[in-house]
Amino acid sequence: MCSVCGCGTLGHSHSAEHALDDHQPVHPYVFTPLAQHAHVSGLTQARMVQIEQDILTKNNQYAQENRQFFSERAMLVLNLVSSPGSGKTSLLTETIHRLVGQVDMAVIEGDQQTSRDAERIRATGVPALQINTGKGCHLDAQRVGTALKQLPMQTASLLFIENVGNLVCPSAFDLGEAHKVVILSVTEGEDKPIKYPDMFYAADLMLLNKIDLLPYLDFDVEQCIQFARQVNPSIQVISVSAKTGEGMQDWIKWLEDERVQQGISNA
Known part of the structure; x- marks a missing residue:
C-alpha cells in the first residue's frame, strides 16, 4: 500500500501519454492521519509527519511555478x-460544447489507468492530455507542470484539470489552480460535505450534479447545501444537470465572471 494514504503501492506510474510519466516514481505522500499508524511502516510518528511536511512543501513550490506560468499567460x-461516478467528465464535455468557439480551452485528465476520458475530451476538438497515476490517488503540481509543456496552451485560455476521482487526497495538493471546484452527484448522498470536510473546505464552488435524477431519489438538496456551508461558509453552490442542461447557464456565467475578474478577454 501507499505509505501516504493507503491508496496504492510505491513504484512506477505509467501514463497513457508515455512521454509524460514513464519511469517517474510515484511519490510517497504521507498524510498526518496515517502518522498515527506509523508502526505499520516502521517509521516513528514524528518522522511520518516530517515526511508529509516535506512533500507538501515541495509540492507547493511546484504549484507556485505553475501559478506563475498561468499568470504570465x-x-x-x-x-x-x-x-x-459524479459525472465530472460528462459535465466537462457539456461545458466545452457550450464554450467552444468562444474561448480557447485545454484539459489535463487524471486517472489511475486508461485514456478514455482524454479521448472523450479530444472528440470535442479540445486538446487533452492524460496523466495516469497508477496506484496513486491524486495529481500533484509537478506532474501538472510537466503536462503543461506538452499541451498547446494559448494566452487567455481556460484550462480544466480533471483530478483523479477521490474526495480525500486531492484536497491537500495545490496544483497552481485559481479554484478547486468540487462536483457532487445527488446519487451520492447529501452528507458527503461533512463526511469529507477537507475537500469541501478547500473548494470555492460546489456543482451539485445530476439534478435531473432528484424525482427518483431521497436526496435533500437544502440539507446538502447546509452541510457544505457548515464546513465552508463561503462556498458557492450551483445545481446542474449535464444531461438536461438545467443550471448549465449559471455555471457558464460563473466561468465568464471569473474570467472578467481576472481581466481575461474572450478569445
Whole structure:
C-alpha cells in the first residue's frame, strides 16, 4: 500500500501519454492521519509527519511555478475534484460544447489507468492530455507542470484539470489552480460535505450534479447545501444537470465572471 494514504503501492506510474510519466516514481505522500499508524511502516510518528511536511512543501513550490506560468499567460485554471461516478467528465464535455468557439480551452485528465476520458475530451476538438497515476490517488503540481509543456496552451485560455476521482487526497495538493471546484452527484448522498470536510473546505464552488435524477431519489438538496456551508461558509453552490442542461447557464456565467475578474478577454 501507499505509505501516504493507503491508496496504492510505491513504484512506477505509467501514463497513457508515455512521454509524460514513464519511469517517474510515484511519490510517497504521507498524510498526518496515517502518522498515527506509523508502526505499520516502521517509521516513528514524528518522522511520518516530517515526511508529509516535506512533500507538501515541495509540492507547493511546484504549484507556485505553475501559478506563475498561468499568470504570465492570463489563464483561468480550475481543478475539478469529485468522487468516482459524479459525472465530472460528462459535465466537462457539456461545458466545452457550450464554450467552444468562444474561448480557447485545454484539459489535463487524471486517472489511475486508461485514456478514455482524454479521448472523450479530444472528440470535442479540445486538446487533452492524460496523466495516469497508477496506484496513486491524486495529481500533484509537478506532474501538472510537466503536462503543461506538452499541451498547446494559448494566452487567455481556460484550462480544466480533471483530478483523479477521490474526495480525500486531492484536497491537500495545490496544483497552481485559481479554484478547486468540487462536483457532487445527488446519487451520492447529501452528507458527503461533512463526511469529507477537507475537500469541501478547500473548494470555492460546489456543482451539485445530476439534478435531473432528484424525482427518483431521497436526496435533500437544502440539507446538502447546509452541510457544505457548515464546513465552508463561503462556498458557492450551483445545481446542474449535464444531461438536461438545467443550471448549465449559471455555471457558464460563473466561468465568464471569473474570467472578467481576472481581466481575461474572450478569445
